[in-house]
């Protein structure tokens with residue numbers, strides 16, 4: 001156990017006190033200070049080793065400290081740091097746009113635009129959709145998470161902690177039911193709900209876009225039912241409405257494919273990307289049909305740091321890896337292994353109401369004896385896992401879903417160890433089925 005030599009205090013305690021003193025308490029996070037990270041493992045400032053099943057909330061699909069990403073960033077460091085693409089062009093930005101469009105399914109010409117964060121990508125996708133269609137309305141779903149800026153917070157569904165006291169919200173945002181079969185909301189219910197939105201909230205002729213996550217992340221790791229994205233696409237096409245697929249969390253190999261929408265055979269006009277796109281560096285993007293992406297007047301979208309060269313150098317490597325069929329196969333195999341172990345746990349523990357997900361983007365919904373959301377037990381499981389060296393995280397409107405976003409380079413041994421710890425943590429927090 002590392003200690004501060006002068007005071008004999010664990011480094012974590014000293015840094016936690018510093019954090020309390022200097023960092024706004026409004027920022028979430030446990031007093032856990034990372035010193036080193038590699039693959040699916042983290043080491044803290046006191047030398048404790050952790051298995052990371054959350055991967056920076058989906059930013060570490062390629063593994064922490066991916067050596068190819070680091071090498072590319074080192075090379076870029078020797079060339080130049082920042083330029084501002086709206087001022088001087090540079091090749092890595094163009095390369096990333098090309099590679100990103102390769103991740104966007106659909107047999108049509110595509111173009112891309114780069115920004116810094118997921119929220120910024122979503123903001124820009126909405127701006128582009130409004131400009132192209134000349135319409136104001138945006139429809140989002142229950143359980144959605146699209147970010148924390150004013151517009152994206154408005155699109156986000158969970159009031160506490162994301163929206164509480166932060167209004168007034170952006171106008172012209174309408175919310176439709178999101179499919180949640182485990183809670184009785186089927187694909188059909190959600191589509192019926194969308195038609196009700198058209199009747200009692202906004203006429204479809206005033207809707208620019210419908211935005212949805214193919215697998216809702218923060219909302220509870222809810223994969224869209226098989227038929228839902230295609231139904232949505234057909235309805236949108238009927239009314240001249242664009243579809244924005246928010247792949248910030250579900251994209252970049254997280255479900256085994258570059259874009260999660262590929263599982264559904266749909267071809268959204270616009271897709272937003274971020275998180276693992278940068279292999280650990282901050283970068284995001286919007287891809288879309290070329291005519292839509294070109295529709296905004298020059299200068300209508302942009303930003304100082306969007307597509308920073310260091311982030312582009314990292315993103316080039318990260319996206320190439322995701323496009324590699326071997327990477328995708330390994331991710332799918334990892335997902336299948338985890339799924340079968342989670343299903344086994346689901347059979348054994350009454351507290352597991354449902355195991356769900358797509359490929360290696362997996363969640364388990366924790367319920368009480370009456371099948372109701374059980375946030376306290378969820379927090380207990382996450383806490384027990386942390387004490388045993390496994391990083392887990394909750395999700396869901398009721399904070400009762402444990403999400404698994406393990407780096408896709410995790411070894412079989414990593415997964416087996418993590419699953420054992422999860423099982424022990426479930427045992428500590430609950431009682432198994434008789």
Ligand SMILES: Cc1ncc(COP(=O)(O)O)c(C=O)c1O
Pocket residue numbers: 057117118119120122145146147148213217218246247248249250274275
């Ligand atoms: C689906 C989705 N969209 C947008 C965002 C916002 O991304 P960022 O935090 O980079 O702004 C997130 C973040 O978790 C997300 O999961």
